[in-house]
Amino acid sequence: MTTAASRSGSIAVETTDQGLPIRIDIEADxxxxxxxxLAAEILRxxxxxxxxxxxxxxxxxxxxxxxxxxxxxTGLPTAEDIAREEYLEESEHDYEPQSWLxxx
Numbered sequence: 001m002t003t004a005a006s007r008s009g010s011i012a013v014e015t016t017d018q019g020l021p022i023r024i025d026i027e028a029d030x031x032x033x034x035x036x037x038l039a040a041e042i043l044r045x046x047x048x049x050x051x052x053x054x055x056x057x058x059x060x061x062x063x064x065x066x067x068x069x070x071x072x073x074t075g076l077p078t079a080e081d082i083a084r085e086e087y088l089e090e091s092e093h094d095y096e097p098q099s100w101l102x103x104x
Contacts, residue, residue, distance in 0.1 A: 002056070004049040007090075011041055017057065019050030044089060051082050 001022060005012040010030050014023040024042060031038070058076035077085075 002049040002053040004045040004052065006041060006045065011038075011045060013042060013045045013049055015046050015049040015053070017050065017053040019046045019053075021046055048086065048089070051077055051085060055079060055082050 001014055001016060003012060003014045010027040012025045013021050015021050021042070026038075033041075054076045055078070058071060058074070058078065061071060061074070061076070
């Protein structure tokens with residue numbers, strides 16, 4: 001099982017290695033968001049947790065002595081794959097607080 005949380009920590013998911021949610025923690029303020037936005041954030045976090053679980057499996061296999069060629073055949077993500085995915089996620093999504101207030 002793997003966990004992932006939103007940048008603010010107000011949404012957290014615990015998933016299986018395949019990204020199926022086992023537990024979802026949502027702070028009350030997040031329930032004011034549009035349902036589609038909230039659902040998209042939960043799914044994004046499930047995907048992030050699954051990627052991290054895949055990386056952990058890859059590391060375990062590597063430490064057990066599996067060759068690089070065999071690791072490539074598994075299709076498990078590398079640390080670079082996960083870093084790139086997380087960077088792209090953060091650049092695609094607006095993480096500013098959603099409020100009717102505007103900056104001064």
